[in-house]
Amino acid sequence: MKKALVIILLVILLITTVIVCLGIGPTGISYKYLSGTDNDTESKIIYEVRLPRILGALLVGLGLAMAGSVLQAILRNPLAEPYTLGISGGAVLGVALCLVVPFLSAVKFSLPLMAFLGALASVVLVYLITSRHHFSASSLILSGVVLSFICSSIVLLIFSISKPTEIQSTLFFLMGSFATIDYPIIKIIASPLIAGALVLVFFSRDIDVLTLGDEKASHLGIAPHRLRAFLFIVTSLITGCCVAVSGMVGFVGLMIPHIMRSIVGPQSRGLFIASALSGAIFLVVSDTLARSVIAPVELPVGVITGIVGGVFFIGLLINAKSI
Amino acid sequence: MLKVSNLSSGYQAKEIIRNISFAVNQGEFVGVIGPNGSGKTTLFRTITKIVSEYTGSLLYKEREISAWPVRALAREIAVVPQFLIMAFPFKVYDFVAMGRTPYLGRFEMGSEEDEKAIKEAMELSGCSGLRERVVTELSGGELQRVFLAQALAQEPKLLLLDEPTSHLDIGHQVEIMHLLKRFNKDKGLTIVIILHDLNTAGEYCNRLLLLDEGRIYKAGSPSEVLTYQNIEAVYKTVVVVKENPISGRPYVMPIPMDRWETNVKTKEQRR
Numbered sequence: 001m002k003k004a005l006v007i008i009l010l011v012i013l014l015i016t017t018v019i020v021c022l023g024i025g026p027t028g029i030s031y032k033y034l035s036g037t038d039n040d041t042e043s044k045i046i047y048e049v050r051l052p053r054i055l056g057a058l059l060v061g062l063g064l065a066m067a068g069s070v071l072q073a074i075l076r077n078p079l080a081e082p083y084t085l086g087i088s089g090g091a092v093l094g095v096a097l098c099l100v101v102p103f104l105s106a107v108k109f110s111l112p113l114m115a116f117l118g119a120l121a122s123v124v125l126v127y128l129i130t131s132r133h134h135f136s137a138s139s140l141i142l143s144g145v146v147l148s149f150i151c152s153s154i155v156l157l158i159f160s161i162s163k164p165t166e167i168q169s170t171l172f173f174l175m176g177s178f179a180t181i182d183y184p185i186i187k188i189i190a191s192p193l194i195a196g197a198l199v200l201v202f203f204s205r206d207i208d209v210l211t212l213g214d215e216k217a218s219h220l221g222i223a224p225h226r227l228r229a230f231l232f233i234v235t236s237l238i239t240g241c242c243v244a245v246s247g248m249v250g251f252v253g254l255m256i257p258h259i260m261r262s263i264v265g266p267q268s269r270g271l272f273i274a275s276a277l278s279g280a281i282f283l284v285v286s287d288t289l290a291r292s293v294i295a296p297v298e299l300p301v302g303v304i305t306g307i308v309g310g311v312f313f314i315g316l317l318i319n320a321k322s323i
Numbered sequence: 324m325l326k327v328s329n330l331s332s333g334y335q336a337k338e339i340i341r342n343i344s345f346a347v348n349q350g351e352f353v354g355v356i357g358p359n360g361s362g363k364t365t366l367f368r369t370i371t372k373i374v375s376e377y378t379g380s381l382l383y384k385e386r387e388i389s390a391w392p393v394r395a396l397a398r399e400i401a402v403v404p405q406f407l408i409m410a411f412p413f414k415v416y417d418f419v420a421m422g423r424t425p426y427l428g429r430f431e432m433g434s435e436e437d438e439k440a441i442k443e444a445m446e447l448s449g450c451s452g453l454r455e456r457v458v459t460e461l462s463g464g465e466l467q468r469v470f471l472a473q474a475l476a477q478e479p480k481l482l483l484l485d486e487p488t489s490h491l492d493i494g495h496q497v498e499i500m501h502l503l504k505r506f507n508k509d510k511g512l513t514i515v516i517i518l519h520d521l522n523t524a525g526e527y528c529n530r531l532l533l534l535d536e537g538r539i540y541k542a543g544s545p546s547e548v549l550t551y552q553n554i555e556a557v558y559k560t561v562v563v564v565k566e567n568p569i570s571g572r573p574y575v576m577p578i579p580m581d582r583w584e585t586n587v588k589t590k591e592q593r594r
Binding site: 073076077078202203205206208209211212213215216218219220221222223261265266267 | 368371372373393394395396397398400401402404407408409410411412413414417421422424425427429430477
């Protein structure tokens with residue numbers, strides 16, 4: 001019952017965070033907006049500037065935390081997440097291609113689609129490389145680093161042969177930022193992202209069994225290879241959606257599931273829901289900091305999660321009994 | 324219950340099991356013994372569809388194993404592994420509850436019946452007291468009982484155990500074997516168990532299969548299989564076989580090489 005309590009608290013905290021963060025920004029707005037405001041500028045700032053960003057951060061935080069907790073479970077390794085495995089990198093490469101290839105940039109859905117395909121390609125590569133090493137931590141991290149490096153090199157290659165105007169918007173994706181977000185793109189990614197997250201919750205019992213290893217999973221009536229392939233596709237879809245709106249936001253998927261596992265335990269259903277909620281809270285807060293700390297100049301949110309998460313990651317490496 | 328005829332199986336290039344035939348009847352307690360690499364584990368892996376390609380016939384309840392869906396098979400056959408790498412700190416109760424997976428639909432919550440099965444499995448295997456403990460912090464003996472509880476929660480008709488006692492001291496070994504004997508007698512559970520310790524095998528099993536290089540070297544009652552001729556031929560080690568004074572079962576003692584060569588008297592002693 002402790003789990004249910006934690007989840008209820010997180011829901012309340014998420015709602016509070018959204019309300020508070022709507023009121024924070026370079027233009028001071030009193031909380032009268034809650035009861036409706038007649039001031040045109042204020043309502044414009046609230047509903048057209050801040051709300052889409054907060055919604056975007058909420059969805060991306062939710063998606064990345066979910067993706068991280070699933071990857072950790074199916075690879076049986078607590079260091080796995082979209083960013084450290086190079087899956088986000090693959091998605092960014094997809095996005096970069098999409099922005100510079102004229103044929104692709106004309107189509108509305110091409111951005112998330114290309115991000116998804118990029119993520120999927122990375123997942124397949126990571127799997128092929130690390131399955132030979134039984135998904136050991138070192139092979140996962142090494143292949144992730146190399147994959148990220150290759151992807152960002154190709155992105156830079158694309159930059160170097162394209163026009164400066166095209167580069168500007170793509171640069172944000174490499175750093176992770178919500179500065180370019182608007183309602184249309186949120187509408188496109190919201191439904192696949194939420195659907196993917198729900199599917200993962202429905203599969204949580206099977207995922208628990210999969211963490212015991214392939215052989216035990218088969219003995220308990222689960223076909224491990226088929227299930228893992230399916231989960232990889234869902235995870236890529238979620239990661240692709242996240243990257244399509246925010247670029248590379250690192251370490252959310254690593255840090256959040258870790259903290260939640262120590263609170264609600266390793267059972268997937270509770271862990272997924274708690275991670276999704278706290279991932280959303282974390283990223284909404286981070287993005288609010290990013291846009292208000294040194295306003296009017298804006299920090300990319302990826303810088304904040306990168307520093308906080310990177311320190312957390314190092315602490316994990318130092319303290320871990322066995323990785 | 325299980326009928327194996329001319330079975331051969333293995334991995335890609337290498338054939339491990341070579342043309343073996345045997346049958347296990349309902350209610351039997353069968354031990355599988357043999358040196359490392361003789362194919363014991365591969366035999367189990369073939370029966371549970373982990374190794375999916377085989378030639379010959381492998382019938383469970385008169386139906387070819389390859390035709391059994393994994394989920395249905397998991398309601399029939401449960402496996403207690405020698406060891407599992409625990410990636411995450413599940414509570415013992417939650418771990419045992421995973422044994423109900425083959426009975427539950429994806430959208431289904433565990434019913435009272437499931438809860439009863441889990442509780443009973445934990446009581447039978449003596450781990451009710453571990454309920455709230457975390458699997459990553461258990462001792463070897465506790466962990467083995469928890470594996471057993473999970474397998475029992477599957478309510479299997481056939482229980483396969485792969486060296487369940489090899490990491491345990493003799494106290495815990497006897498405890499596990501005693502539990503198994505009881506399930507076999509009281510519940511009529513059919514058991515096939517891989518054992519390294521020949522004396523444990525001789526003591527508890529009704530029938531033994533001695534494997535050598537993927538073939539059945541000898542099958543039969545413990546006193547038929549555990550003779551010094553059979554053991555020396557398969558294990559390439561000199562042994563003396565005596566009778567356990569209490570149980571009357573065969574007792575195998577390995578003899579160190581140097582003693583054997585210098586002490587001629589032993590040759591008389593072994594018969």
